[in-house]
Amino acid sequence: MSTGFVEGWLAGTIQASAPIFYAALGETVVERSGLINLGVEGTMLVGASSSFAVTSLTGSPVAGLATGALAGALFNLILAPLVLWRRANQLACGLALMFLGAGLSAFYGQSFVGAPVNGFDVVPIPFLETIPFAGPILFQQDALVYFMAPSAVLVWWLLARTRWGLQLRAVGEDRLVAFAAGTRPHLLRVQALLLGGLFAGVAGAHLSLAIAHSWTEGLTAGRGFIAVSLVIFAAWSPLRVLPGALLFGGALALQIQLQARGAAVSPFLLDMLPYLMTLVVLVLLRKSSRGRMPEGLKEVFESPKGS
Amino acid sequence: MKMRVLQAVLVAALTLFPTWGLSAQAKVIVGVLHLGSVKDAGYNQASHDAVLVLKKNIPGITVLEAENVPESADAERVIEQMINKGATIIFAHSFGYQDPTLNVAKKYPNVTFLHAGGFKDAPNFGTYWGNNFEGMYLAGIAAGAATKTGKLGFIIGFPIPNILASVNAFELGAKTVNPKVTTTLTIDNSFNDSVKEAASVGALADAGADVIACFVDSPITVIKTAEARGLKSIGFWSAALRAFAPKGWLTGIVMNWGDIYTQEVKEVMAKTWKPSHIVGGIESPIVTLAEYGPSVSADTKAKIAAAKADIISGKLAVFTGPLKDNTGKEVFPAGKTGGADLLNVTNWLVEGVVGTIQ
Helix, strand or coil: CCCCHHHHHHHHHHHHHHHHHHHHHHHHHHHHCCCCCCCHHHHHHHHHHHHHHHHHHHCCHHHHHHHHHHHHHHHHHCHHHHHHHCCCCHHHHHHHHHHHHHHHHHHHHHHHCCCCCCCCCEEECCCHHHCCCHHHHHCEEEHHHHCHHHHHHHHHHHHHHCHHHHHHHHHHHCHHHHHHCCCCHHHHHHHHHHHHHHHHHHHHHHHHHHHCCCCCCCCCCCHHHHHHHHHHHCCCCHHHHHHHHHHHHHHHHHHHHHHHCCCCCCHHHHHHHHHHHHHHHHHHHHHHHHCCCCHHHHHHHCCCCCC | CHHHHHHHHHHHHHHHHHHCCCCCCCCCEEEEECCCCCCCCCHHHHHHHHHHHHHHHCCCCEEEEECCCCCCHHHHHHHHHHHHCCCCEEEECCHHHHHHHHHHHHHCCCCEEEEECCCCCECCEEEEEECHHHHHHHHHHHHHHHCCCCEEEEEECCCCHHHHHHHHHHHHHHHCCCCCCEEEEEECCCCCCHHHHHHHHHHHHHCCCCEEEEECCCCHHHHHHHHHCCCEEEEEECHHHHHHCCCCEEEEEEECCHHHHHHHHHHHHCCCCCCCEEEECCCCCCEEECCCCCCCCHHHHHHHHHHHHHHHHCCCCCEECCEEECCCCEEECCCCEECCCHHHHCCCCECCEECCCC
């Protein structure tokens, strides 16, 4: 029954990375449009509790996932009137969204605590799962894990290869120039927020339906913030989000794997690993990734331009 | 955080509503604070079940319950609102309510306050707790008999004395039927991070553990994940957990607070109540074992029943020297036994527990 340490760790890494990956992928789209949503954590919570509730009511995790994605998209939409039309401070709005999501999900999730639910179970891929070593790591996962790489490619294709993506990136670089060139910045940014929320909702659904198979208040436990920093780590590239998420997932999974193997390392020190890594990575990458930051995003942090 | 407060207040207000307009007759009103949802099949549900017992035992009593009350000054406000609505007895059912409850207790000398698991005193403030390690010792026997790999897994929130005593007792119980058995500990640094709990079950299973026990607020995720991985499991707090593991369930430690709640309320009503620190063990109704799962043999059940009888008669102490900790240091010399005070002082892991707590 027992599995090798490396094998167990890598399988755990992939599972732990999936929610961070989906949330960061969505946030990448949002940030490429020149907005930043610090409230990903709240959107994930809304996705997690609504998907769990609907799965418990309908018995279908797919219906739950769809609801979670939709709820995440709509929840992100709250930001649109605030930061687009009212030009409110995006950082403050994002944090408010986080608290709102935490409260809303707790309030509506309350009656589903302890509900018996059949979420996403492990779906082994026939034949491939029997490959020594790689099989159990890569091909004995839940359905949402298998969609990670395709999602990254899809978002990359949308941003880099479609007219919509070009316009979205143009808005992210300079919305005034993009507007002069005939795009509709507000519409594109609303679409970016919707897509970002959709992925954050999927991330939440993965936590409640595929990993925990239960709903508790504050289920995300800070993973939404790791996702936000992951976007910077990935230098706003959807393809780089995948290895980045695996790195963070690896740190999250390592502390539990080491304890389960009886390694004599302090669990408290191990617990800091993902966050320590976040800090180190941000410091190391600050210079090189700065050039890739969407110009429009700099407005949020520096002196406002245009308006 | 603010939403939680609002929510707690709303729940409290809704619970209180029916009592408005009924003020004339002298009725006992009791307030109960819960840390989380009372449907968690865990810590909070056990306390809510006690409220149901209390209502059955004392007809006509009114109980105001508030869920999701944070362990902060917010708890003081919830308690004061309950008192404003006429509550004369408050059960603050979480360790972190100790100081907020004491603060309110000073202001309201005519109200009686009861706190779960605390160590502080006041003339109108008493505490109650159960000796969970005696239950864990018995559950350990079931786990030791069930394991095929000789490896047990134990997932805990924080390495605090009460919990470490439980982990140690679990290993000691398992050793009585399987001398070579080990218990691997994982510490989540949270009492309610379900995602980490699920990952811990997976990691322990990867490392070869085939029976999982836990000390977290809501064991639902642990029990469900263990069941999905084909592992055996030991529950904690509430008997409602069993439904989540029809196959792998061995048994569970169930904390029944109902009799304690009833006793305290009756004493207050009879004006015989005195502040005290009540700790009930396996001899009391507070700590019981849940119904056994299908795989527990008659032989194991008999061994558990015998150990329980010996603990109650005083023939057997769970912690009896010589005992070494898991670094090889002697913690209990031969002949020395330990009692309920270990719930407050244990800061070591017994030989056979794999883990680090520093």
